Amino acid sequence: MTPARPRGLYAITPDDTDTPRLLRRVEVVLAAGTTWLQYRNKRADDALRESQARALQPLCARYAVPLIINDDWPLAMRIGADGAHLGEDDGAIATARAALGDDALLGASCYDSVERARAARDAGAGYVAFGAFFPSPTKPLARVASPALLAEAAALGVPRVAIGGITPDNARLLADAGADLLAVISGVFDAPDPAAAVHAYRAAFLPPDPEASR
Numbered sequence: 001m002t003p004a005r006p007r008g009l010y011a012i013t014p015d016d017t018d019t020p021r022l023l024r025r026v027e028v029v030l031a032a033g034t035t036w037l038q039y040r041n042k043r044a045d046d047a048l049r050e051s052q053a054r055a056l057q058p059l060c061a062r063y064a065v066p067l068i069i070n071d072d073w074p075l076a077m078r079i080g081a082d083g084a085h086l087g088e089d090d091g092a093i094a095t096a097r098a099a100l101g102d103d104a105l106l107g108a109s110c111y112d113s114v115e116r117a118r119a120a121r122d123a124g125a126g127y128v129a130f131g132a133f134f135p136s137p138t139k140p141l142a143r144v145a146s147p148a149l150l151a152e153a154a155a156l157g158v159p160r161v162a163i164g165g166i167t168p169d170n171a172r173l174l175a176d177a178g179a180d181l182l183a184v185i186s187g188v189f190d191a192p193d194p195a196a197a198v199h200a201y202r203a204a205f206l207p208p209d210p211e212a213s214r
């Protein structure tokens with residue numbers, strides 16, 4: 001299942017229907033050091049989602065970054081992606097686990113509920129995601145979660161992902177609260193310098209820089 005304790009940035013693609021541009025934007029983020037990449041595109045139709053996901057595969061492979069497909073585990077299975085991420089409307093975790101096999105990265109949205117996370121883990125989720133922790137420009141109506149949830153979920157024994165309105169300025173609060181991965185769309189892809197943003201998110205997992213407070 002999920003390899004030992006991944007930590008860092010879990011970048012999620014923006015709704016970009018221009019495939020060459022999407023690939024250019026993603027490559028900057030991969031080169032800067034994202035830990036995982038999720039392909040998510042709410043503006044693409046099925047055919048475009050499949051072709052974009054397939055185009056991202058060799059790029060992710062070049063940087064040794066796992067590619068996880070949002071919403072659609074059959075697409076992940078068809079193209080042999082590294083995994084899938086499922087929310088409450090995206091099908092049963094147990095069905096996806098049975099189809100994708102033990103090695104797939106399989107994540108479940110758990111919103112603000114540790115009970116939901118426990119059930120997802122028991123059904124085969126390899127990581128659990130909570131949020132939104134902060135107002136999200138991408139999903140303004142997302143359910144709200146409190147950082148204390150991340151510590152409560154530690155006992156589940158699977159990586160904990162935080163999502164929703166995460167910026168370089170609030171990232172450390174979530175890392176310190178127990179998040180293993182910070183899932184981010186706008187904070188990375190809408191940043192004036194996406195590579196610098198990736199570095200800033202990664203820094204949230206490092207000891208504080210004593211020079212910064214001088």
Ligand SMILES: Cc1ncc(COP(=O)(O)OP(=O)(O)O)c(N)n1
Pocket residue numbers: 010038040070071085086087088089090107108109129130161163183
């Ligand atoms: C890592 C991660 N966490 C949560 C989500 C949200 O999933 P879902 O609730 O299905 O919402 P959509 O992303 O489909 O709008 C996610 N995609 N990734």
Ligand SMILES: Cc1ncsc1CCOP(=O)(O)O
Pocket residue numbers: 131132135136137138139142163164165166183184185186187
């Ligand atoms: C998919 C999703 N689920 C909860 S918030 C969110 C969007 C995250 O995007 P951003 O990092 O721009 O807030």
Ligand SMILES: [Mg+2]
Pocket residue numbers: 070071085086087088089090
């Ligand atoms: Mg979904």
